[in-house]
Amino acid sequence: MSENITLHDYEKRILKALEGKKSLSFAKLQEETGLSKDSLEKASLWAKVKGVISIDEQIEEFFELTEEGKEYIKEGLPEKNLLKAIDLGNKSISELKNIVKKFDIGLVWAKKNNWVSIQKGQVELTTKGRKFLKEETPEEKNLLLIESNSINNLDKITLEILEKRKLIKRYFEKKREVYLTPLGKKLLPKLVIKEEIGQITPEILKEKSWKFSNIRHYDITTPAPKIIPGKKHYITQVIEYIRKIWTEMGFKEMTGPIVDISFWNFDSLYQPQDHPARDLADTFYMKIPQKGRLPDINLVEKVKTTHENGWDTGSRGWQYKWDPEFSKKCVLRTHTTSLSARTIARLKLEELPAKFFAVGRCFRNETLDWKHLAEFYQTEGIVVGEEVNFRQLQGYLKRFFSKMGFPKARFRPAYFPYTEMSMEVEVWHPVHKEWMELGGSGIFRPEVVKPLLGKDVPVLAWGLGFDRLIMDKYNIDDIRKIYLSDLKQLREAKIWLGV
Numbered sequence: 368m369s370e371n372i373t374l375h376d377y378e379k380r381i382l383k384a385l386e387g388k389k390s391l392s393f394a395k396l397q398e399e400t401g402l403s404k405d406s407l408e409k410a411s412l413w414a415k416v417k418g419v420i421s422i423d424e425q426i427e428e429f430f431e432l433t434e435e436g437k438e439y440i441k442e443g444l445p446e447k448n449l450l451k452a453i454d455l456g457n458k459s460i461s462e463l464k465n466i467v468k469k470f471d472i473g474l475v476w477a478k479k480n481n482w483v484s485i486q487k488g489q490v491e492l493t494t495k496g497r498k499f500l501k502e503e504t505p506e507e508k509n510l511l512l513i514e515s516n517s518i519n520n521l522d523k524i525t526l527e528i529l530e531k532r533k534l535i536k537r538y539f540e541k542k543r544e545v546y547l548t549p550l551g552k553k554l555l556p557k558l559v560i561k562e563e564i565g566q567i568t569p570e571i572l573k574e575k576s577w578k579f580s581n582i583r584h585y586d587i588t589t590p591a592p593k594i595i596p597g598k599k600h601y602i603t604q605v606i607e608y609i610r611k612i613w614t615e616m617g618f619k620e621m622t623g624p625i626v627d628i629s630f631w632n633f634d635s636l637y638q639p640q641d642h643p644a645r646d647l648a649d650t651f652y653m654k655i656p657q658k659g660r661l662p663d664i665n666l667v668e669k670v671k672t673t674h675e676n677g678w679d680t681g682s683r684g685w686q687y688k689w690d691p692e693f694s695k696k697c698v699l700r701t702h703t704t705s706l707s708a709r710t711i712a713r714l715k716l717e718e719l720p721a722k723f724f725a726v727g728r729c730f731r732n733e734t735l736d737w738k739h740l741a742e743f744y745q746t747e748g749i750v751v752g753e754e755v756n757f758r759q760l761q762g763y764l765k766r767f768f769s770k771m772g773f774p775k776a777r778f779r780p781a782y783f784p785y786t787e788m789s790m791e792v793e794v795w796h797p798v799h800k801e802w803m804e805l806g807g808s809g810i811f812r813p814e815v816v817k818p819l820l821g822k823d824v825p826v827l828a829w830g831l832g833f834d835r836l837i838m839d840k841y842n843i844d845d846i847r848k849i850y851l852s853d854l855k856q857l858r859e860a861k862i863w864l865g866v
């Protein structure tokens with residue numbers, strides 16, 4: 368440490384207080400400097416680091432009487448009371464039990480100390496017992512010393528006994544003695560304590576008072592405690608951003624149940640009842656409730672007939688016997704397309720054209736690995752209207768992904784039971800230099816739309832997964848980590864700013 372170190376006003380006050388003294392205790396120093404405990408604590412640490420004071424720390428031991436300890440001082444220790452009672456001529460245990468308060472404890476200690484002997488239910492004082500009948504016992508002596516705060520003549524072994532008997536409590540206190548170092552002494556004569564400005568205020572600027580006082584020095588390289596502000600979970604942030612994208616494009620949000628009947632998840636989407644996706648191996652069926660109620664009978668009838676023979680959609684249907692019981696089965700929705708089906712069924716022709724989106728959790732019975740979980744998010748969309756076409760579908764999807772930070776998207780032919788054309792959507796990952804498959808899309812078949820809406824109107828539809836985009840944005844290498852409530856990860860996650 369050099370001599371031209373700068374000292375904070377508080378540090379200077381500490382030095383001044385120590386001037387001409389050998390040392391000061393922390394408590395005394397607090398009194399002399401008028402600083403709060405906290406400020407003194409900090410300032411003295413700094414002064415120590417700067418080498419102008421030294422601090423000698425010692426741990427001191429203190430004792431306090433417990434409630435029971437206080438009671439014994441007032442009423443006598445049970446073993447002493449026992450000695451007195453015996454001395455008065457009461458010898459039989461049964462008698463003593465009645466007379467002496469806490470007789471059992473008294474007897475234990477009197478025996479341990481060899482003050483009494485017992486023969487045939489009779490208690491006799493020993494020579495030692497007779498001695499302590501008149502004299503103060505070590506326990507009594509130490510209890511009284513503690514009561515009067517004279518800690519100098521305490522006896523270690525007795526203290527341990529008293530502590531074990533829970534008559535006293537031991538506690539520790541740090542005692543600090545503060546000394547000036549040679550450097551501190553050297554600086555003292557030059558110290559000027561001047562009002563310091565810690566924070567510039569408009570008044571200080573206006574009155575120009577900063578000209579006449581010192582401005583406090585701050586060391587901006589000092590490590591400061593990390594501040595962890597509250598923030599939304601990053602998945603919530605992404606979901607809100609996705610909502611914003613669709614809403615800005617004029618879409619209305621559709622919401623609906625996570626546990627749904629197979630009718631909405633599969634049948635209304637013209638997915639045949641023996642379709643492999645409906646298998647237990649792919650879909651989670653509910654135990655409770657196992658089944659739910661089917662909607663309006665007319666609608667059910669149309670869906671049934673469409674499955675069986677195409678109804679008047681122009682199709683031949685799947686050519687099998689449709690089972691309403693199978694359709695009532697509750698599932699964890701496997702896609703948010705169930706919400707599109709529900710929405711179209713509620714939609715009136717006068718409301719067209721109409722655009723809807725959804726964001727929600729979906730579930731599939733997948734084998735878990737770093738890129739597959741049994742639950743995931745989808746964002747769904749439909750555009751219903753006579754004028755809509757395939758190019759618009761591509762336009763919406765491209766727009767969405769470019770707002771998500773992936774401006775390059777491409778479409779590949781695919782198959783879904785409910786769409787014709789069907790496309791898979793892929794986006795280009797500029798860093799990994801590969802295409803990522805993120806979802807499906809297409810135009811709903813008449814077998815879906817006509818029973819639900821009553822008329823075959825073109826419906827653009829898509830369902831896109833975005834868990835992998837989240838992984839990518841947040842550098843999460845294992846999809847399972849997305850849903851861990853790992854505070855460290857959550858705290859360090861950057862804020863989603865959109866693109």
Ligand code: PHE
Pocket residue numbers: 701702703704783786806807808809828829830831
């Ligand atoms: N439901 C499909 C899936 O989960 C996606 C999709 C939605 C495909 C709408 C076509 C139309 O993969």
